Amino acid sequence: MFRHTKLLQFEAKPEKPDPVYARKLQELIGGAFGEMSVTMQYLFQGWNCRMEGKYKDLIMDTATEEIGHVEMLATMVARLLEGAPATVTAEAVKDPVMAATIGGMDVQQAIVGGGGALPADSNGVPWNGRYVVASGNLLADFRANVAAEAQGRLQTARLYNMTDDPGVKAMLQFNLARDTVHQKQWLAAIEELKADGLESDVAPSALFDEENQDHNNTIWHLSDGPDGAKGGWSSGSEGLEYLMDPEALGGPGVAPPPDPALYGTSAPTGPGDDAHRDELVGEGAVETLFENGRWKNRLVGSSRAANAHDVKTDAVAQGREMAQKRKVEHVIRNRDGQIGQRRDYHRDSR
Known part of the structure; x- marks a missing residue:
């Protein structure tokens, strides 16, 4: 059960409207690393978690907080769009400054959203459930969460420097802080998973004896850049070796002839070619x-x-x-x- 409270987690009041910035702020709502993504990611991770207790509770606490972040940003977008041109556009664009402002608006916010936020990114691309990572493996998921929060904080920091509005900046300062603590909590939870003996460094902690033992400790030098082997990862502390002259292990990557009904172009083959390949x-x-x-x-x-x-x-x-x-x-x-x-x-x- 979820219960809505009519109070924002943090205030979302701009000093003045700014429809161009409202469009930019859409990235933090419906972008690949926006608040909708982490909201749904954490919700599904929590719903898919098979262990009651501290890990599931942490996930659900954070998921519910992220719902509030979507609400804050949507409220801010609506307030930034206050007074944005709608029926008086033709008259307004006679002013070059207003024309430039309107040119930077997301017109979908007016046409589709009625002057409000959209479940979309800053280019108007709808949010996609494919952004969500919820595998059921907590180590893999928590690492994905760290990356999501890092990317989200990066985009928030960039947007922070794109406005001088003190009200917008105050809200983004709060968001930056929450992205910081969320990165810290997932990193700490990863260490606790290992301390509890639930996972190790590599996810999943299985099939180590089955994997190809010749290739589980080598980094392949496959670019022109010569300095990869100078990193600490190749010092031996992690059991890794930089393979400077790796060899291809397979044969030519030639696909078999297509089904004739598909009309794909391929080299002519004689009868029985596949049978006598050996x-x-x-x-x-x-x-x-x-x-x-x-x-x-x-x-x-x-x-x-x-x-x-x-x-x-x-x-x-x-x-x-x-x-x-x-x-x-x-x-x-x-x-x-x-x-x-x-x-x-x-x-x-x-």
Whole structure:
């Protein structure tokens, strides 16, 4: 149950109307990081929270506060639009100053909102529920909340410097303060989740043994910028390594031919091309495959496996080493036998 109180959380009275600034202020209402977004984000996070107690209560406290922030901003917008031209526009624009002012208005505020705020951003784009992050994982959600509050505070700070109206500034000073405390509270809640043993540094705290162990500690240098490796993240304290010359691990990213009924343009193919694709794997290449419950490496053309492993990543690593030593192709098959990745180390050595 929600109960409305006819008092604003903080005063929202401009010193004078300013329809151009009213349009700018719409970003804090219906923009991607506006108050409508965090309101709905926190409400759905609270409704989706599966634990009664301190975390759910914190989320719902903040969600309800954000409803009040939407009300404050909507009230401010309506007051900034007071006296904005409506039926006398043609006469008003004869004055160059008024013409420029009207030119910066959001006419939808007059036409659609009747001189009031809209559930839209500063360009009149309607607010979108896709802005909301409510995954059910509190660590992932709280991190999203920190980012949302940071972006919201950034936009509030920018808008603060776009007005000289003391009444508007006073309200934005309050909003800045609330964005500050909300960032602090979510950061503190993240640490408490970890202290309570509910989550760790990485979300979700699962499948660490299943993930590819060769690629869970490397940062790939894939831009021209040379200084990424100079950051503290590559010092070893976090177990991270900067891979300065990473290699592509997959084959060409070619999509299969489309369904003929879709009339997509593609290269002509002969009958049975897909069925005989494996024939392109050369004799003597190393292939990693799943067979009889284990991951194995064998040379193409041989019926015996060179080695076997319980974990795919171990088999892939040894298969790659075999292919590099032999300077042959390494083919990695999925469980269904289809080729998932391939790398030609003979070609790379030239």
